[in-house]
Amino acid sequence: MDFSWIHDPFYQSYFWQGFVNTLMLVAISGFFGFILAVLNALAQVKGPRPLAWLAKGYTTVIRGTPLLVQLFFFYDGIGRLLPMIDGIRQSIIWPLLTNAFFFGCLTFTVSVGAYAGEVIRGAMASVPKRELETAKAFGMSSWKILWRIWLPRAIQICLPTLTGEIILLLKSVPLVSTIAVVDLLRAANIVRSETFLVYEPLLLVAGIYVALTVVLTWVMHTIEKNFPGAKPQKSALFSRL
Amino acid sequence: MSDSTHHSQFAENSQSCAPAVSVSNLHMSYGSFEVLKGIDAEAAEGSVTSIIGASGSGKSTFLRCMNLLEQPKEGRLEIAGETVEFAYSDKGRPVPVCKQVTRNLRTRVSMVFQQFNLWPHFTVLGNVTEVPIHIQGVSRKEAIERAEYYLEKVGMSDKRDQYPAYLSGGQQQRVAIARALATEPDVMLFDEPTSALDPELVGEVLNVIRSLAEDGRTMLLVTHEMRFAREVSNQILFLHQGQIEESGTPEDVFENPSSERCQQFLSSIIH
Numbered sequence: 001m002d003f004s005w006i007h008d009p010f011y012q013s014y015f016w017q018g019f020v021n022t023l024m025l026v027a028i029s030g031f032f033g034f035i036l037a038v039l040n041a042l043a044q045v046k047g048p049r050p051l052a053w054l055a056k057g058y059t060t061v062i063r064g065t066p067l068l069v070q071l072f073f074f075y076d077g078i079g080r081l082l083p084m085i086d087g088i089r090q091s092i093i094w095p096l097l098t099n100a101f102f103f104g105c106l107t108f109t110v111s112v113g114a115y116a117g118e119v120i121r122g123a124m125a126s127v128p129k130r131e132l133e134t135a136k137a138f139g140m141s142s143w144k145i146l147w148r149i150w151l152p153r154a155i156q157i158c159l160p161t162l163t164g165e166i167i168l169l170l171k172s173v174p175l176v177s178t179i180a181v182v183d184l185l186r187a188a189n190i191v192r193s194e195t196f197l198v199y200e201p202l203l204l205v206a207g208i209y210v211a212l213t214v215v216l217t218w219v220m221h222t223i224e225k226n227f228p229g230a231k232p233q234k235s236a237l238f239s240r241l
Numbered sequence: 242m243s244d245s246t247h248h249s250q251f252a253e254n255s256q257s258c259a260p261a262v263s264v265s266n267l268h269m270s271y272g273s274f275e276v277l278k279g280i281d282a283e284a285a286e287g288s289v290t291s292i293i294g295a296s297g298s299g300k301s302t303f304l305r306c307m308n309l310l311e312q313p314k315e316g317r318l319e320i321a322g323e324t325v326e327f328a329y330s331d332k333g334r335p336v337p338v339c340k341q342v343t344r345n346l347r348t349r350v351s352m353v354f355q356q357f358n359l360w361p362h363f364t365v366l367g368n369v370t371e372v373p374i375h376i377q378g379v380s381r382k383e384a385i386e387r388a389e390y391y392l393e394k395v396g397m398s399d400k401r402d403q404y405p406a407y408l409s410g411g412q413q414q415r416v417a418i419a420r421a422l423a424t425e426p427d428v429m430l431f432d433e434p435t436s437a438l439d440p441e442l443v444g445e446v447l448n449v450i451r452s453l454a455e456d457g458r459t460m461l462l463v464t465h466e467m468r469f470a471r472e473v474s475n476q477i478l479f480l481h482q483g484q485i486e487e488s489g490t491p492e493d494v495f496e497n498p499s500s501e502r503c504q505q506f507l508s509s510i511i512h
Contacts, residue, residue: 134358137308138372138424139347148375152362229362229404 005195006204014187019208021101022173022183028105030166033112038151040117045124046146055117062114068175070111075103075179104176108169116165123158124150156227163220167213184208260319261286261428261459262307267316267327269299269306276302277313278483284428284476287457291470291491294480295506300463303480304430307461308350309343321349321427348377351421355433357413359405359420365392366401369420377424384423391419395449411442418449429453431462467510471495479503 005011043055062070082088082097096102127150135145155162174185188201224230262284269277276299284290292300305311307320314329323346328336351372359368369388373379379387392398395415405413414434421429431450435443447469454460454473464470470477470491477494479487479502487494487503498504 130354130356130358131360133310134352134354134360137310137347137352139344139376140372141344144375148371149360149362153360156362227362228364229406 001200002195002197003200005191005197005200011187011191014182014190015184015204017182018184018187021176021181022170022212025101025104025108025173025176025181025183026166026170029108029112030169032105032109033169034116034162036109036113037116037120040113041120041124041154042146044117044121059114059118062111063118067107067111067172068178071104071107071175071179074107074110075100079103100176100180103179104181108172111172112165112169115168116162119158119161119165120154123154123161126157127153152228156229159220159224159227163217163224166220167216170212170216171209260284261288261321262290262461263317263319264306265317267303267306267313267318269302269311269313276483277306279316280483280485282478282485282488284459284461287459288475289454289458289460289462289473290476290478291462291464291474292478292480293464293467293470293506294486298480299483300480301432304352304432304461304463307428307430308347308352309338310352312338321346323349348372348424349427350430351424351426351428352430352432353414353417353421353434355436357405357410357417357437359413359417361405364402364404365397365408365416368405368416369423372420372424387423387425388419391422392416394422394452395419396445409442410438411445414438414446415449418446418453422453427459429458429460431460431464433463433465435464435466465510467495467507479506481506 040055040059043051044059045052047055079097088094088097131153132145132150135149136142140148173183177183177186177189184205188205191201192198260283262282264280264282267277267280268275280303282290292303294300302311306313306318309325312335313327314333314335316327318325318327323342325338325342325346327338330336360371363371366385366388369392370381370384373384373387374381389398389401392401395418397412397415397419400408400412400416405416408416418434434450435446438446443466447466450460450462451469451473462470462474472491474491477487477489477491478485479494479498479500481500481502487498487500494503495507498507
């Protein structure tokens, strides 16, 4: 085992950049993906029929195609078509549209919106009807029931499943190394190509991912435990790795 | 000026038409199955009315019509100052009652359910203040004062910051009663409030309901607790197959029932 490269500031900076990009990708697409997922679930549960169909179709297409294909589709497909639009090269958003990191975030956001949307939709269906009926019986309007009772209860029910989704998201991140984003895998590949060491940099990547997953699981478990009205439960810290 | 006129009119009204609840010719169907076949009933202000009958007789449905959780297709309902006439369309479906009327009615008629139905993601205090703050527009401070008052009344003050999952069935039902009280309703509906409770927890809930009866609250109560119904009620309605088969004071109904079905029902329950 040869880990001497680890002391080289050049490789260190790549790994650091990969680490930061990984966290940013998970945070950004986790955040916007969650918002998209809620909208997706609402459209399916409560939306007018055309909107419900649209949301259903979106979910089906995204869940039915490989994430890597979607990444290429957004980056190589749409990313290459956009420059044909007149004047877009001069617009403010042009730097964003030439940025691989942006397309990584976009793809993951769309993916989370579909997968988590389906989870939230299922959770909304499993909130006991009588809790909603009680709110109705006290004169609550249907939008208020949605925001005060239905949605919070659904999130409470599906939090453990969402934890699983966000960990899957974390471990999808290496895919972006194929579209020229520096992530941890990309950093490892750079080390390999220059030192001809295969296993050592990959071991480091694996170690970092395990550590990130443990931390993420702990964070989500803390949120679950402190979610309003959570039932007392046994420690499940390592149960979802 | 106009305010005081309105007030005196209201006072006159409440004197001249004493019943707090008045129902006439109420019909209700699930699809083609007719559950209520023309109910006529009245409940005086401050009185307790118990609705008894075998399961499937329509008593819960009748109660749920009182706050429009079920929509009758024919008849007339006067409750909490609102008058609702029910009608049905050519296709036989009930015509929906105007949303505003429904909302007004529901904020003044509150219900206690068999399964308590507390909202699990709110604390006890959150459950009791939810309707005053978010529906009735009461200030948070006043809502909390109200909640504290009614939680005290049902003996649940010390649990105000607990979540429902940590409470026994009887405690949950007492909180549900406080939640219903905190909306300061004109009429309270109880839908088999003790049927989901373990036998040793029934007493604490019945005691709370009894104290409300003594306060002179207008209450409609669907129950299987015959002894309790007899003790607290001013009026008993016996429902059979969607109709009122027997009604009157507890003495009339329990001691001298004129209907044969009511006699059968009572003897099957009591003996």
